Amino acid sequence: MIFPLSIISLLGLVCLGLLASPYPFLAPGAVLGLVGVAVLYRKPTWGLLGIVALLPFEGLFKDSALSGSKFLGLSLVLILMLQLAIHQLPPERLRSNIWRYLIWFMLLYLLSTLNTDDMAMSMGHLRELSVGLVLFVIALLIGRDLNLDLFAKLVTLSVTMTCVLAIFSIKYQDQGRATGLLEDPNGFAMLIAFAVPLGLLLVIRSPNLLHRLFWGGCFVLLLGGMTKTESRSGLVVLFLSMAIGAWHYRVELKRIRPRHLGFAMLGMVIVIPLAIYAMPPGYIARIQSLSILSAGAKSQDESLGRRASYIVVGSQMISENPLLGTGPGTFPMHYATTGYAKVFSANRKVGDLYRRAHNTYLEIFSELGIPAGLLFVGMLVLGLYNLIRARRAWLQRNNREQADLLTHLGISFLSLTLFLMFLSAPNQKYVWIMLALTSVLRLKAEEAPMQEAKA
Structure with missing residues (x-):
């Protein structure tokens, strides 16, 4: 237990140093951090459960340095x-x-x-x-x-x-x-x-x-x-x-x-009608849009059209670089150079040109x-x-x-x-x-x- 005691002593000195510094209000946080580390040392599974929660x-x-x-x-x-x-x-x-x-x-x-x-x-x-x-x-x-x-x-x-x-x-x-x-x-x-x-x-x-x-x-x-x-x-x-x-x-x-x-x-007679009534109209329209899928027809749903364009671009990237791909995280860069990016970013911000594949498997195979x-x-x-x-x-x-x-x-x-x-x-x-x-x-x-x- 020498190592844990040395770490606790070091953190104790940090707390004392903070009390003597121009930022004494940080000392309680260091004390709480010390207590937290001590608890995690005894019960590390609590830390994993905390991350899960x-x-x-x-x-x-998302904008903080330490969450x-x-x-x-x-x-x-x-x-x-x-x-x-x-x-x-x-x-x-x-x-x-x-x-x-x-x-x-x-x-x-x-x-x-x-x-x-x-x-x-x-x-x-x-x-x-x-x-x-x-x-x-x-x-x-x-x-x-x-x-x-x-x-x-x-x-x-x-x-x-x-x-x-x-x-x-x-x-x-x-x-x-x-x-x-x-x-x-x-x-x-x-x-x-x-x-x-x-x-x-x-x-x-x-x-x-x-x-x-x-x-x-x-x-x-x-x-x-x-x-x-x-x-x-x-x-x-x-x-x-x-x-x-x-x-x-x-x-x-x-x-x-x-x-x-x-x-x-x-x-079922009670729940099903209530569920349909509570379902947003936009959701029903999005579900109905799946029925219009066909090989030759132009998609009336912009989201489905975008996803189809991701598959086209990803397939081209795979055919051109089948062994090592184009590099991790580079799908948005390749997609932005295609005509699909311009079509599906109309009246949007320029940053929307760089889109991910919205398919992890396609992204990994292509990249x-x-x-x-x-x-x-x-x-x-x-x-x-x-x-x-x-x-x-x-x-x-x-x-x-x-x-x-x-x-x-x-x-x-x-x-x-x-x-x-x-x-x-x-x-x-x-x-x-x-x-x-x-x-x-x-x-x-x-x-x-x-x-x-x-x-």
């Missing part, structure tokens, strides 16, 4: 490095089958960066991606000790709170579409899609009626927030999530008796090349496979509770991977945290002895 609120601190999540992240990095150095954490915790893809992906990423068409854009992209990589390592180291029930509660509560802000305040809307504390309605819809399966798990697992009503209310607010985003991709992902959940609980659905069917039909794109997809597929294997392992141990938890986590992770087809977010923090947790949960499930199984 603060992610939906990052928009509040709550940044403080927690930096503190965890220092603490975990120290614990690894003094062998309080075994290095074996870094073991993960994701590394076999991630190492080669990063090697190709660096080669693409060296061969980039714009070094400034590529370095900015690398800085953003490095945050996700750091969270990946942190989740690997302490994910085994993570309270997953508390994880689900914090995600559900934090995203629900942003849904409340977006539903009832126009400040958190963009032209009528809810953005929460983010700048993009689709990015906000991605958070909601991630939280919905976890919120549904809490409803199912509620120990009494009061808890069930509370988490049920959160679930309804999440659905309301999704509707307010007017995100068509969010609606598709949400429908798939609910369908998978219904299939998982198909055995419980068989328990419904004929006398329950009347109440279910009455509820990093086909090999790196395949490795990235391989990581996500392996993550889903890890959760399937973990669920199977718990079922073999007759632990239905853990298997259900893995099912809902798997649906949440699947929602993230599907949403990456509609959003450029290779550095999305939930993606990298969940990617690390998939291998941790699989190892934990497969190492659990059979005699510890629940009857």
Whole structure:
């Protein structure tokens, strides 16, 4: 414990120095920081849970040099490095089958960066991606000790709170579409899609009626927030999530008796018209616009037209640079030189010429090349496979509770991977945290002895 005591002594001297400096008002903050670091040293999983809970609120601190999540992240990095150095954490915790893809992906990423068409854009992209990589390592180291029930509660509560802000305040809307504390309605819809399966798990697992009503209310607010985003991709992902959940609980659905069917039909008669009435007219129009898609017709929906142009430009970039791409973060630069950028930026700011692909997979394949794109997809597929294997392992141990938890986590992770087809977010923090947790949960499930199984 020499190292922690030396750090505490150093921070104590910093506090004394601040008291003697022209800025004594900073000393209480240093004391609170000292207390926070001491708590994180004893309970590092609290830091990861704090980051998870603060992610939906990052928009509040986008202009600040040090936000709550940044403080927690930096503190965890220092603490975990120290614990690894003094062998309080075994290095074996870094073991993960994701590394076999991630190492080669990063090697190709660096080669693409060296061969980039714009070094400034590529370095900015690398800085953003490095945050996700750091969270990946942190989740690997302490994910085994993570309270997953508390994880689900914090995600559900934090995203629900942003849904409340977006539903009832126009400040958190963009032209009528809810953005929460983010700048993009689709990015906000991605958070909601991630939280919905976890919120549904809490409803199912509620120990009494009061808890069930509370988490049920959160679930309804999440659905309301999704509707307010007017995100068509969010609606598709949400429908798939609910369908998978219904299939998982198909055995419980068989328990419904004929006398329950009347109440279910009455509820549907009441809820469906109310949902249609509450749905914004703009959302209905956006959904109806999907029916006009045809190969030769000009799209009447500007958003769909833009997305089609991203595919055309991205495909051309892939054909011209199939091995290493054009460099990380360079898609906007190439898109801005096309006629599509001018057409879809009419009467807009000049900065709107530089648009991202709004498809993480297309962006990675075009910017990093086909090999790196395949490795990235391989990581996500392996993550889903890890959760399937973990669920199977718990079922073999007759632990239905853990298997259900893995099912809902798997649906949440699947929602993230599907949403990456509609959003450029290779550095999305939930993606990298969940990617690390998939291998941790699989190892934990497969190492659990059979005699510890629940009857």
